[in-house]
Amino acid sequence: MSTAPKPEWLLRASAVLWYGVAVAGLWAFGFYIAALYGVGLLGGDLSRWNRVLPEGHGYVAGDLRGNLALGAHLTLAFIVTLGGALQLVPQIRARAPWLHRWNGRLFVVAAVVAAASGVFIALTRGAVAGIYMTLGNALNAALVLTFAALAWRTARARAFIRHRRWALRLFVVINAVWFYRLGMMLWFAVHQGPVGHTAAFDGPFDIFLAFAHVLLPLAILELYLAAGAQGGARAKGAMAALLLVLSLATAAGVLLVVMGMWLPRL
Template sequence: MDNTHNADFGSAIEREIPDTNKIAVQNRTSDKLANQSLANKSLKYSAVFWFVTTLTGQWLFFYYILGFYGVTVINDNMEHWNAVLGQFGVTPYRAGDFSGNLAFAAHAIGAGIVAFGGALQLIPKVRSSFPKFHKINGYVYLTTVFCLAVSGFYLVWIRDPDPLGIPEIGTTINGFLILGFAYLTVRLAIKKDIANHRKWALRLFFVSNAQWILRVGTFSYLVTGNMLGMNPAFGDPFFYMWTFGCYVLPLLTLQLYFYAKERGSNSVKNATSGLLFVITILMIMGMVGYTPFLLNVISGGPIGL
């Protein structure tokens, strides 16, 4: 009787004593879930930080395109391009070259349309709440990027008689990427493969905005270089590399983001978040240097780098 009572008492005590191994497993699982949640949030908010920065920069660029190129075209004052851009050895307006001037104007204004409309395509709320607008804006965007690529080919291959240099080669590759990515974006939308459609649409967004990225990266290099006492100047090796880097680097970063979001470990997600944060800060520094330059171009004020 006593033995039975003791056995029952012992069993009761065992039930009351926590299983330390089980608790340890639960704690590890809880910590793992917490770390995973933190990594996911870090990746999400770093992407949001990048997007808001990009949206701001893109719309400022759109304002510049309309304020400078749009106004001069409307007022039939395209020779003003040379008065401003000639300071940098660029003379896009050529007297008597109607087709060339038209191609350049279309290319410049098209870049503004892409900057404004492309960012709207990436906003989830716009896609879900205004599907018809998303579809129509998508058609306008795709038509514009096609014209952007073709006009770029014309300006590089036909209008300019000089042999192709590194910038022209970079522009040519960029144009082919635009056409290829646009085709895949449309094809996947027709097939209702929305997940991959959005991936290729993002890739298209980057290559079609490469000229904006080129300019922001250029000013970021100049600003950060001066801050670090490096005395950066046009003609530095950076500019030759950035001719291709302005679309290669964003595409590689985007691919890393896809991997981190879908299959990456917490450490990969955190590393990707950190990279996005650093890139965004560099973008902001470039925009801080670029925006006053654009405003002076529009207003006719003194231009300096």
């Protein structure tokens, strides 16, 4: 009798591994948001917001509307980053369905308002990282709003299989800014420098990443969903191997961004 792990088990185990690495990275991102921007707000030092954000995009004296929009965007990003990961824990869904429902409602509302406030900030304060990144962010916002509506609608209809798929898609696209940072740091580390990047964010790699940070994780999710639902043993095994590689890449990206980008700014 063969004792080799079944493809279904390998696929599930590799997905759990990637999820564990991603949660660690996302919560590190949430801590960074709280430590940089939250501490500045609670301590009355709003100039702290300008450590990273360029002039005119952080705290701007006299711009109450823009500052409130930015504060709301950052607060909701913190909520989405920490709370979104909890929605994917099956034990919470099984043992505390009320928590899953209410956290899910908070997650969807926070995601929608975060996306809308991001678009508002871009329209009123201009592009932060060039026109291509602005277009990529607009695409991301449109997908967030679409997936949030479909996740909410399928949940209310108690179509839980379809709800899970839309919720996973929402989870991926709302965390696109996190994927962006990991992708950039990994690229720079592999090439030992900012190859394909310019100060205006219009280099070849900048243009690619402006859209890939939204569409590439989403495409990988679709492959995972297809392999799980319709794939044979080979497809499941190949997807499990891909997720293993992505887990290692995600772990490396998290380490690079924490040590090279987040901690030095705190």
